[in-house]
Amino acid sequence: MGENLVIVESPAKAKTIEKFLGKDFQVKSSFGHIRDLAKKNFGIDINNQYKPIYIVPDEKKKIVSELKKLKKQSKLVWLASDEDREGEAIAWHLSEVLGLKEENTRRIVFHEITKEAIQNAIKSPRTIDSNLVKAQQARRVLDRLVGFELSPVLWKKVKPSLSAGRVQSVAVKLIVEKEREILSFIPSSSYRIIGEFWFSDQNNEKVRITAELARKIATKEEAIELLNICRSTEFQIAKLIVKPSFRSPAPPFTTSTLQQEAGRKLGFSVGQTMAVAQKLYESGKITYMRTDSVNLSSLALNISKKVISEKYGKDYHQFRKYKTKTKGAQEAHEAIRPTYIENNTISGSGTEKRLYELIWKRTVASQMSNAKLEKTTATISIKNSKDLFIATGEVIKFDGFLKVYRESIEVESEDSNKTILPPLTTGQLLNNSSITATEKFTQPPFRYSEPSLVKKMEELGIGRPSTYAPTISTIQQRGYVLKEDRPGGERDIIVIELKNGNPLDERKKTENFGKEKSKLFPTDIGMVVNDFLNEHFKEIMDFNFTASVEKEFDEIAEGNLVWTQMIDKFYKNFHKEVEKSLEVVGKTTGERVLGEDPGSGEEVIVKVGRYGPLAQLGRVREDYKPKFAGLRKEQRIDTISLEEALDLFKLPRTIGAFEDIDMIVAIGRFGPYIRHDGKFYSLNAKTDDPLTVKKERGIEIILAKREADKNKILKQYEENKEVQILNGRWGPYISYQKKNYKIPKSKDPASLSLEECMKLISEGSKNKKTRKKK
DNA sequence: CAGTGAGCGAGCTTCCGCTTGACTT
Numbered sequence: 001m002g003e004n005l006v007i008v009e010s011p012a013k014a015k016t017i018e019k020f021l022g023k024d025f026q027v028k029s030s031f032g033h034i035r036d037l038a039k040k041n042f043g044i045d046i047n048n049q050y051k052p053i054y055i056v057p058d059e060k061k062k063i064v065s066e067l068k069k070l071k072k073q074s075k076l077v078w079l080a081s082d083e084d085r086e087g088e089a090i091a092w093h094l095s096e097v098l099g100l101k102e103e104n105t106r107r108i109v110f111h112e113i114t115k116e117a118i119q120n121a122i123k124s125p126r127t128i129d130s131n132l133v134k135a136q137q138a139r140r141v142l143d144r145l146v147g148f149e150l151s152p153v154l155w156k157k158v159k160p161s162l163s164a165g166r167v168q169s170v171a172v173k174l175i176v177e178k179e180r181e182i183l184s185f186i187p188s189s190s191y192r193i194i195g196e197f198w199f200s201d202q203n204n205e206k207v208r209i210t211a212e213l214a215r216k217i218a219t220k221e222e223a224i225e226l227l228n229i230c231r232s233t234e235f236q237i238a239k240l241i242v243k244p245s246f247r248s249p250a251p252p253f254t255t256s257t258l259q260q261e262a263g264r265k266l267g268f269s270v271g272q273t274m275a276v277a278q279k280l281y282e283s284g285k286i287t288y289m290r291t292d293s294v295n296l297s298s299l300a301l302n303i304s305k306k307v308i309s310e311k312y313g314k315d316y317h318q319f320r321k322y323k324t325k326t327k328g329a330q331e332a333h334e335a336i337r338p339t340y341i342e343n344n345t346i347s348g349s350g351t352e353k354r355l356y357e358l359i360w361k362r363t364v365a366s367q368m369s370n371a372k373l374e375k376t377t378a379t380i381s382i383k384n385s386k387d388l389f390i391a392t393g394e395v396i397k398f399d400g401f402l403k404v405y406r407e408s409i410e411v412e413s414e415d416s417n418k419t420i421l422p423p424l425t426t427g428q429l430l431n432n433s434s435i436t437a438t439e440k441f442t443q444p445p446f447r448y449s450e451p452s453l454v455k456k457m458e459e460l461g462i463g464r465p466s467t468y469a470p471t472i473s474t475i476q477q478r479g480y481v482l483k484e485d486r487p488g489g490e491r492d493i494i495v496i497e498l499k500n501g502n503p504l505d506e507r508k509k510t511e512n513f514g515k516e517k518s519k520l521f522p523t524d525i526g527m528v529v530n531d532f533l534n535e536h537f538k539e540i541m542d543f544n545f546t547a548s549v550e551k552e553f554d555e556i557a558e559g560n561l562v563w564t565q566m567i568d569k570f571y572k573n574f575h576k577e578v579e580k581s582l583e584v585v586g587k588t589t590g591e592r593v594l595g596e597d598p599g600s601g602e603e604v605i606v607k608v609g610r611y612g613p614l615a616q617l618g619r620v621r622e623d624y625k626p627k628f629a630g631l632r633k634e635q636r637i638d639t640i641s642l643e644e645a646l647d648l649f650k651l652p653r654t655i656g657a658f659e660d661i662d663m664i665v666a667i668g669r670f671g672p673y674i675r676h677d678g679k680f681y682s683l684n685a686k687t688d689d690p691l692t693v694k695k696e697r698g699i700e701i702i703l704a705k706r707e708a709d710k711n712k713i714l715k716q717y718e719e720n721k722e723v724q725i726l727n728g729r730w731g732p733y734i735s736y737q738k739k740n741y742k743i744p745k746s747k748d749p750a751s752l753s754l755e756e757c758m759k760l761i762s763e764g765s766k767n768k769k770t771r772k773k774k
Numbered sequence: 775c776a777g778t779g780a781g782c783g784a785g786c787t788t789c790c791g792c793t794t795g796a797c798t799t
Contacts, residue, residue, distance in 0.1 A: 009793065032793030086792055140790075147789020161787045466791055609779045628779050668776025680776060
């Protein structure tokens with residue numbers, strides 16, 4: 001067997017490296033960390049210098065025993081995990097668990113997977129950096145202490161199974177604070193004035209220019225005043241500025257920027273982006289996708305130059321080296337780039353192709369020359385007013401990297417559609433064809449989307465490339481945050497137009513506002529947990545907490561701080577806060593008193609209960625049991641009004657009898673419904689108001705449903721009444737003992753015999769069983 | 775598929791960062 005065993009973190013990496021090293025080297029993967037803190041008793045001996053209790057988790061036992069076996073057959077073991085805190089710790093855990101001896105162990109590192117980099121690494125091995133390992137240990141222990149002490153506090157004080165942690169709790173806080181900013185935002189409006197001008201050129205052709213008033217006008221009266229001045233005045237080009245400018249390409253992708261761009265350009269969720277990128281990585285098409293580095297290997301730089309020169313010409317190429325600005329970046333890998341930059345497209349699924357092409361364009365553009373632009377600003381004066389109109393134009397003189405790639409921006413701003421201005425001269429007079437004043441409302445801050453939350457977290461140095469996607473899925477799984485679309489509302493805006501000197505035309509227009517797509521909204525439970533943590537754990541919830549502990553981890557890594565001292569200082573204070581928070585009597589429910597029920601005089605409160613947010617009528621007394629009603633899906637504790645809460649208690653209500661049985665109207669998980677004779681009938685969520693719907697309408701709905709159900713049955717069998725062929729939303733299917741079974745496309749549903757049905761049923765249930773087993 | 779919210783108590787939940795796995799309508 002091989003003389004040398006090399007251990008890296010990822011199997012895909014192992015495969016590539018093995019090719020570079022030749023047959024004396026066997027390359028294996030540890031699949032990340034092989035040990036972790038035990039779950040029992042914190043996995044930390046708190047009274048004994050915070051001694052960590054490490055165990056090999058069950059799912060890692062197989063790989064550990066395989067590595068042990070291979071180690072025995074090898075002369076030298078090369079620990080080639082990443083060159084960062086976590087990578088160093090992995091190397092150390094490997095040497096501990098495999099029982100490696102210093103004389104036949106080598107620690108090597110490389111930042112890029114190229115033959116040259118790896119052969120150089122082999123030439124200059126070192127030993128394990130124990131200070132860096134200690135820094136990782138401090139990080140791990142701190143996160144465990146925080147997570148495993150805070151979460152149980154929430155179980156006792158709020159609800160079981162909740163969680164809190166250094167990263168996730170701050171991510172939720174960002175979303176809660178943003179939501180509150182938006183809720184408390186009061187829009188104001190002003191007027192935006194757009195003028196349309198023209199002049200005749202030498203050929204007597206009309207040339208048009210659009211310009212905007214340099215300032216916004218505060219009120220309608222002022223806007224009217226200005227428009228009236230403009231009715232009979234002179235417009236003149238007062239100033240003309242032509243300025244060359246340029247634009248530079250964005251750096252190559254990191255995990256965070258890839259998630260942002262794939263979200264904006266391809267509509268991928270953060271998790272989806274990572275899943276597709278993983279596929280591309282495993283099939284050797286891109287470099288590693290969990291990275292905070294914008295660095296490209298010299299190999300990549302040279303190939304880029306070749307590809308760009310051949311495809312677009314030498315003028316389009318420019319060497320660039322990018323430096324990361326990210327807080328706490330560890331840069332163990334390259335930026336995300338195509339493995340073979342000469343391939344501008346690949347074979348694979350549609351999503352793989354699209355993500356690959358995005359990565360290819362971004363990488364190549366990052367090594368291309370600047371785009372050269374010419375910006376023109378024309379200032380148009382109004383004879384008897386101080387106000388000015390501004391027209392801007394932009395001409396691309398040389399497209400440079402724009403030929404390949406344009407980074408998308410989060411919000412399309414109103415003046416992002418720059419146009420070309422016609423040739424103009426200073427002093428030139430202009431005719432005016434129209435001036436329009438349009439009311440514009442100020443906008444509240446933007447809610448976070450998954451990628452923009454990642455961007456913010458990265459800015460704060462919270463979380464790592466490998467955890468962005470999992471963290472976002474955790475806070476959604478815990479029910480702290482929902483990813484949702486919201487339809488938004490309509491509002492009237494005023495438009496006043498002056499056209500060809502005619503009297504002013506004032507009219508109302510409706511505009512849509514507040515529409516949201518795939519944005520992150522906090523839930524009631526998210527807000528309650530957030531407020532509780534903020535009140536009792538200021539230090540942890542501070543946006544700078546991670547940054548400040550990172551500084552201490554760095555000191556530990558440099559050997560200037562003892563890790564147990566750092567942890568001790570933190571824990572003593574933190575643990576005190578934990579105990580204090582437990583002294584708070586009763587549960588934390590985020591209770592809000594809305595007022596009094598005018599009918600009964602009882603207090604109306606909203607809060608979170610065991611099953612979610614609810615409204616409560618009156619408090620528990622010896623002679624009184626409160627009434628409860630769950631809030632509707634779109635209602636929030638923060639925003640519900642007394643009237644809306646009182647409405648909740650009006651249901652369920654009886655609207656009369658049909659066939660001598662009462663019809664009861666209520667709202668369930670799937671919207672408003674009528675219950676009658678043990679059956680449920682949905683109300684039309686848009687047109688039927690459950691609070692006012694009448695008996696006649698109820699009967700109508702029940703009869704309509706019965707009629708529809710009649711058509712639902714496509715076929716029945718006399719011999720076996722339990723088997724039915726039904727018409728469903730997705731076409732015909734077999735129903736048997738309350739379970740549904742598919743009918744293959746090749747069969748005609750109407751002509752199936754009972755035997756055929758039973759065969760399909762037994763096949764179907766077999767599939768279900770095997771599915772569950774695994 | 776549509777209701778729940780009293781209290782008891784056993785046993786469970788939970789962190790962050792490294793990695794992929796083996797699953798389907």
